[in-house]
Amino acid sequence: xxxxxxxxxxxAFLAVSASGAFAQSxxxxxxxxxxxxxxxxxxxxxxxxxxxxxxxxxAKYPGANSPGNLPxxxxxxxxRQFNIEINFDFDSARIRPESYExxxxxxxxLHTPYLQGQTFYIVGHTDAKGARDYNLELSIKRAKAVxxxxxxxxQVPGKYLEAVGLGEEQLRDPAKPDAAINRRVQLIxxxxx
Amino acid sequence: xxxxxxxxxxxxxxxxxxxxxxxxxxxxxAIKILSASCGKDIDKYCKSATLxxxxxxxxxxxxxxxxxxxxxxxxxxxxxxxxxxxxxxxAAPKVCxxxxxxxxxxxxxxxxxxxxxxxxxxxSVSKKCxxxxxxAGYR
Numbered sequence: 001x002x003x004x005x006x007x008x009x010x011x012a013f014l015a016v017s018a019s020g021a022f023a024q025s026x027x028x029x030x031x032x033x034x035x036x037x038x039x040x041x042x043x044x045x046x047x048x049x050x051x052x053x054x055x056x057x058x059a060k061y062p063g064a065n066s067p068g069n070l071p072x073x074x075x076x077x078x079x080r081q082f083n084i085e086i087n088f089d090f091d092s093a094r095i096r097p098e099s100y101e102x103x104x105x106x107x108x109x110l111h112t113p114y115l116q117g118q119t120f121y122i123v124g125h126t127d128a129k130g131a132r133d134y135n136l137e138l139s140i141k142r143a144k145a146v147x148x149x150x151x152x153x154x155q156v157p158g159k160y161l162e163a164v165g166l167g168e169e170q171l172r173d174p175a176k177p178d179a180a181i182n183r184r185v186q187l188i189x190x191x192x193x
Numbered sequence: 194x195x196x197x198x199x200x201x202x203x204x205x206x207x208x209x210x211x212x213x214x215x216x217x218x219x220x221x222x223a224i225k226i227l228s229a230s231c232g233k234d235i236d237k238y239c240k241s242a243t244l245x246x247x248x249x250x251x252x253x254x255x256x257x258x259x260x261x262x263x264x265x266x267x268x269x270x271x272x273x274x275x276x277x278x279x280x281x282x283x284a285a286p287k288v289c290x291x292x293x294x295x296x297x298x299x300x301x302x303x304x305x306x307x308x309x310x311x312x313x314x315x316x317s318v319s320k321k322c323x324x325x326x327x328x329a330g331y332r
Binding site: 029037038039093095097100101103104105107108111112113114118145149152153154155 | 220221222223224225228232235243245246247249275279282286303304305307308330331
């Protein structure tokens with residue numbers, strides 16, 4: 001397995017030198033560490049409960065858009081966290097090569113003593129374009145793809161990572177539901193479990 | 194093969210000059226190196242492969258006979274440098290255990306507190322422990 005491991009890691013340089021990836025190339029491992037370290041409180045929101053809340057939100061408040069914050073969200077909002085843009089192929093969970101380096105930086109951060117031993121939720125979000133249930137399913141697949149990349153290619157112990165997709169149920173900027181700022185992967189430090 | 198590897202390692206050290214003595218690499222740097230070496234091959238042979246299940250790595254392995262020599266060689270080297278980093282990270286706490294006891298009395302273990310203390314005390318820390326920290330990529 002280790003033999004082809006690094007093979008996973010490839011195309012990226014092309015992408016880094018391409019214009020679109022400029023913002024990502026400024027990102028550093030220490031920036032991610034600084035945002036995520038220092039877990040304090042105990043959190044009693046499980047990844048499963050959070051995932052379930054997103055499905056229930058759609059069932060309970062059907063319609064074009066989510067009415068607002070998910071019930072469990074307040075408990076997570078104050079935790080150490082970091083938002084990162086990871087690009088995927090259209091309508092797909094395939095991580096685009098220009099984002100490999102960003103995933104690699106997350107891995108490098110998670111491999112330091114500052115973050116080791118703590119559990120992280122990898123939460124995928126979409127913007128509000130398209131159907132809510134479709135977006136929810138897509139975001140679950142994408143969050144799982146990021147987790148899997150970290151666990152396989154980047155050797156982060158899987159027991160510390162849980163993937164959750166929230167679709168468009170928890171927008172970052174509800175005033176602009178279709179804006180790009182809503183499309184992000186959020187890492188949340190839920191502490192020592 | 195061994196000659197190739199040595200050749201590449203020298204090149205790599207030049208590439209990563211700022212980290213003068215580090216002979217390991219992290220994942221983000223590894224990507225940068227490999228995208229330069231394997232980018233074209235991936236475009237050609239692995240267009241639909243994913244990072245998620247190690248798919249790109251498996252694809253390059255399956256196409257090993259067609260993939261450029263440089264890509265094959267660099268993959269092997271980078272993989273071993275990554276494994277060395279992982280090993281260094283596992284070893285660092287043991288290598289630095291005495292320093293930690295000596296210089297970081299009362300510092301709570303966990304969450305990187307001891308590492309932070311050792312980084313601050315760099316000048317009083319032994320060469321062996323400082324090197325271990327370098328190789329682990331913790332600087």
